[in-house]
Amino acid sequence: MNGFLHQVIAGIATGGIYASVALALVMIYQATHHVNFAQGEMATFSTYIALTLVQAGWPFWLAFVATIGISFCIGVLIERVLMRPMDKAPVLTHVGLFIGLVLVISNLTGWVFDYTVKPFPSPFHDGPLFGGLVTGHELGSTAVTLVVLGLVYLFFRYTRLGLAMRAAAFNPASARLVGVRVGWMLALGWGLASGIGAIAGIMVAPVVFLEPNMMLGILLYAFAGALLGGIDNPGGAVIGGFAVGVIENLGGTYVVGTELKLTMALVIIIGVLLVRPAGLFGRVVLSRV
Amino acid sequence: MLLEVNGLKAGYGPTWVLHGIDFAVAEGGVTALLGANGAGKTTTLRAVCGMIRTEGSITLAGKPIQGKATEDIVRLGVAHVPDGRGTFMELTVEENMKLGAITRHDKGVAADFERMFELFPRLKQRYRQQAGTLSGGEQQMLAIARALLLRPRLLLMDEPSFGLAPLIVQEIFGIMARVRDEQQVAILLVEQNANLALEIADTAYLLETGRIVVSGPAADIRQDESVRRSYLGY
Amino acid sequence: MASETTTPTVLASARPARPALRYAGLLWAIGIALLLPLFTAESYRLFQLTLAAIYAIAILGLNLVTGYNGQISLGHGAFYAVGAYVAAIMMDKFGLPYWSTLPSAAVVCGLVGYGIGFPALRLGGLYLALTTFSLAVAVPQILKYKGIEEWTGGVQGVLVFKPDAPFGLPLSNDQYLYLLTVAIALGVFLLARNLMASRIGRAIMAIRDHGLAAEAMGMDAARLKTSTFAVSAGITGLAGALSAIAVEFVSPDSFQVALSITLFVGMVVGGVASIIGPAFGGLFVVFVPNLAEEVSKAAPGVIYGIILIAFLFVLPGGVAGLLRRLAARLHR
Numbered sequence: 040m041n042g043f044l045h046q047v048i049a050g051i052a053t054g055g056i057y058a059s060v061a062l063a064l065v066m067i068y069q070a071t072h073h074v075n076f077a078q079g080e081m082a083t084f085s086t087y088i089a090l091t092l093v094q095a096g097w098p099f100w101l102a103f104v105a106t107i108g109i110s111f112c113i114g115v116l117i118e119r120v121l122m123r124p125m126d127k128a129p130v131l132t133h134v135g136l137f138i139g140l141v142l143v144i145s146n147l148t149g150w151v152f153d154y155t156v157k158p159f160p161s162p163f164h165d166g167p168l169f170g171g172l173v174t175g176h177e178l179g180s181t182a183v184t185l186v187v188l189g190l191v192y193l194f195f196r197y198t199r200l201g202l203a204m205r206a207a208a209f210n211p212a213s214a215r216l217v218g219v220r221v222g223w224m225l226a227l228g229w230g231l232a233s234g235i236g237a238i239a240g241i242m243v244a245p246v247v248f249l250e251p252n253m254m255l256g257i258l259l260y261a262f263a264g265a266l267l268g269g270i271d272n273p274g275g276a277v278i279g280g281f282a283v284g285v286i287e288n289l290g291g292t293y294v295v296g297t298e299l300k301l302t303m304a305l306v307i308i309i310g311v312l313l314v315r316p317a318g319l320f321g322r323v324v325l326s327r328v
Numbered sequence: 329m330l331l332e333v334n335g336l337k338a339g340y341g342p343t344w345v346l347h348g349i350d351f352a353v354a355e356g357g358v359t360a361l362l363g364a365n366g367a368g369k370t371t372t373l374r375a376v377c378g379m380i381r382t383e384g385s386i387t388l389a390g391k392p393i394q395g396k397a398t399e400d401i402v403r404l405g406v407a408h409v410p411d412g413r414g415t416f417m418e419l420t421v422e423e424n425m426k427l428g429a430i431t432r433h434d435k436g437v438a439a440d441f442e443r444m445f446e447l448f449p450r451l452k453q454r455y456r457q458q459a460g461t462l463s464g465g466e467q468q469m470l471a472i473a474r475a476l477l478l479r480p481r482l483l484l485m486d487e488p489s490f491g492l493a494p495l496i497v498q499e500i501f502g503i504m505a506r507v508r509d510e511q512q513v514a515i516l517l518v519e520q521n522a523n524l525a526l527e528i529a530d531t532a533y534l535l536e537t538g539r540i541v542v543s544g545p546a547a548d549i550r551q552d553e554s555v556r557r558s559y560l561g562y
Numbered sequence: 563m564a565s566e567t568t569t570p571t572v573l574a575s576a577r578p579a580r581p582a583l584r585y586a587g588l589l590w591a592i593g594i595a596l597l598l599p600l601f602t603a604e605s606y607r608l609f610q611l612t613l614a615a616i617y618a619i620a621i622l623g624l625n626l627v628t629g630y631n632g633q634i635s636l637g638h639g640a641f642y643a644v645g646a647y648v649a650a651i652m653m654d655k656f657g658l659p660y661w662s663t664l665p666s667a668a669v670v671c672g673l674v675g676y677g678i679g680f681p682a683l684r685l686g687g688l689y690l691a692l693t694t695f696s697l698a699v700a701v702p703q704i705l706k707y708k709g710i711e712e713w714t715g716g717v718q719g720v721l722v723f724k725p726d727a728p729f730g731l732p733l734s735n736d737q738y739l740y741l742l743t744v745a746i747a748l749g750v751f752l753l754a755r756n757l758m759a760s761r762i763g764r765a766i767m768a769i770r771d772h773g774l775a776a777e778a779m780g781m782d783a784a785r786l787k788t789s790t791f792a793v794s795a796g797i798t799g800l801a802g803a804l805s806a807i808a809v810e811f812v813s814p815d816s817f818q819v820a821l822s823i824t825l826f827v828g829m830v831v832g833g834v835a836s837i838i839g840p841a842f843g844g845l846f847v848v849f850v851p852n853l854a855e856e857v858s859k860a861a862p863g864v865i866y867g868i869i870l871i872a873f874l875f876v877l878p879g880g881v882a883g884l885l886r887r888l889a890a891r892l893h894r
Binding site: 125130136139144146147149150259262298300301302304309313 | 628632634636681687688689691692693695696697699700703704706707708819823826827830834861862863864866867868870871874875878
């Protein structure tokens with residue numbers, strides 16, 4: 040029973056990571072109707088930046104904040120330089136751009152930081168707590184994730200800029216008519232998504248170790264979480280991410296075993312598309328053929 | 329003149345919808361732009377606030393604005409109640425109204441909100457509701473409130489009577505008259521209902537297939553039997 | 563993106579005989595260019611050219627569904643993998659002849675494609691991209707799965723052997739395989755060309771360009787889309803089977819997500835919605851990484867990515883589009 044409970048808690052901890060990446064995906068989806076396939080690679084790259092800063096002697100949390108800032112700028116830059124000029128291009132072009140980004144960023148990561156698997160320090164008390172029910176890192180990373188998700192919610196709900204960003208995503212034409220600089224809102228969205236991805240990367244790296252493909256599987260689970268919650272619903276995506284984390288952990292332990300974990304994400308994705316394409320909390324899905 | 333437009337061509341694809349029109353909007357007061365469906369009225373409003381491709385000259389208070397981005401023109405004090413009302417359906421009434429004032433940083437915003445509630449009491453009742461649940465008339469009021477909250481010098485209104493019941497239309501035009509009298513704003517009104525528009529307007533222009541065919545004081549046009557017969561159809 | 567699409571059939575019938583002669587000359591030139599390596603290339607170079615032809619077939623499969631039908635697949639590596647495994651298992655576990663594996667791989671992949679494509683097709687666009695991408699990521703793990711290890715050889719994979727030339731032809735294995743692959747590629751390319759020039763081909767493109775209108779005109783869009791997906795997967799699976807024979811080895815790690823991405827890059831670089839484009843795509847994905855690898859291990863990926871992005875910005879029609887433009891200029 041204790042084992043089961045531990046699996047649930049561990050699932051919530053990884054679910055927080057999936058929820059963060061799913062939120063990053065949904066933020067860009069809402070604003071542009073594109074799914075950023077490079078979200079995982081961008082997060083991995085950010086995590087390497089964090090490691091470099093920590094190894095250079097920076098205190099962990101300073102490196103953490105600095106990495107978020109740098110990642111934010113990278114996200115803004117990518118939107119401005121690559122996505123903006125292709126604004127009106129067909130979907131295939133956008134998918135191509137994302138794939139190009141995946142290739143460039145993941146290989147650049149390997150090139151600059153080399154391909155060896157590296158341990159990543161956890162800022163939290165290492166070891167089991169409450170009689171082995173939860174590890175210090177699981178507890179800490181879940182707390183960080185929840186705080187971040189909460190801040191993102193407050194930002195979008197209660198600040199002027201958050202409101203402008205939502206307006207730009209929902210109805211760009213009307214947003215321009217009230218003076219919102221829609222182009223910059225998209226760039227900001229990319230920056231925020233990139234920053235959130237960086238946090239997810241830093242929180243998961245101590246568990247899975249750091250290597251250039253670290254986020255690939257996580258991106259898959261984030262897809263599954265986003266679809267499960269509804270790809271146009273940030274709150275739903277977060278809940279979906281947590282749910283997928285728990286499902287993955289329980290399924291991995293009790294049903295299929297760890298070696299087919301990625302396949303489980305695929306099964307969830309196909310299952311959601313077959314049974315409830317709008318997701319649990321999503322609105323009607325518009326087909327964009 | 330607050331807004332001066334000379335030789336304005338505008339269109340969506342490779343062809344022009346407007347073939348070089350001239351008109352002007354005075355400070356304060358209402359200028360009406362009349363014409364049949366497809367004459368180019370909505371296109372004119374879109375051209376003024378930079379939503380489509382244009383050629384020619386557009387000046388606001390003497391400064392050229394042709395070719396500027398929509399958001400920059402809006403920030404110069406041009407508010408637009410667009411065709412289709414432009415409601416942010418997913419957001420609440422409150423958030424829709426806040427968006428109207430999103431570019432403002434002055435102290436008067438709170439007072440302007442109060443004024444909107446006085447002009448549109450229904451918006452106060454619906455304040456926390458999702459805007460998508462409002463009726464057509466309420467959405468039109470919301471669109472006007474959103475535009476006025478910018479505290480514009482120039483207010484562009486695209487068919488505020490469209491698709492609304494006569495009683496609501498009366499209410500909205502009554503409010504427009506109040507705004508005209510009580511506030512420092514010039515209104516450029518596009519209407520298919522010429523009778524209604526000419527009642528409230530000081531000056532009027534008549535568009536036909538992208539060209540201005542008649543212009544003059546609204547009162548004269550109202551009286552001109554031949555214009556009424558051939559263009560306005562009443 | 564597809565200007566060559568409808569015109570060829572119309573023009574061909576109206577054209578006088580002289581250009582036909584010019585075409586014949588072109589065909590001879592292509593034929594000689596294809597046969598030349600048999601006599602001049604050393605065996606490794608020949609092997610690379612064989613691989614390029616195999617990739618060309620795989621990319622053609624992808625282009626049918628993504629380029630012509632507008633359904634974005636980022637997971638065609640999965641069908642390539644299934645085709646390769648079908649061939650390897652048939653040869654290694656059942657001792658079946660290599661040639662029998664090719665149609666079998668195509669059929670099996672067609673069925674798998676039908677099954678995978680079906681749920682996402684109805685939703686179109688990004689959902690399919692997302693599902694197929696996930697499939698591509700999951701494939702190596704599925705191939706390693708213990709429950710099917712008896713067949714797949716797990717992490718170890720399966721070893722197979724290159725066939726000898728039949729009828730006592732005086733050709734080495736590599737030469738024979740090159741010839742066989744090029745012949746199959748020509749056949750598949752010709753079939754694809756005829757398919758796209760046919761009524762069905764026009765319907766396939768109509769669905770890409772005007773989905774709703776096509777449906778309103780009475781086309782069964784869903785069925786046509788699933789069928790296109792199945793045919794596309796089958797062609798890519800055939801290429802996979804050929805690759806297993808040519809490489810003499812299959813293992814889960816040869817079918818990582820990078821493979822799917824490679825096919826996608828090859829499609830864009832060669833020319834989206836072009837029949838001849840994938841041939842250039844095949845050459846590109848085999849030879850450019852080889853050149854780039856001399857710079858660094860990571861270089862091929864980075865260069866791939868940059869070239870892909872550059873093509874999208876500058877040459878969205880790919881190499882085929884560029885040639886078409888040059889040809890049009892010469893004609894004038």
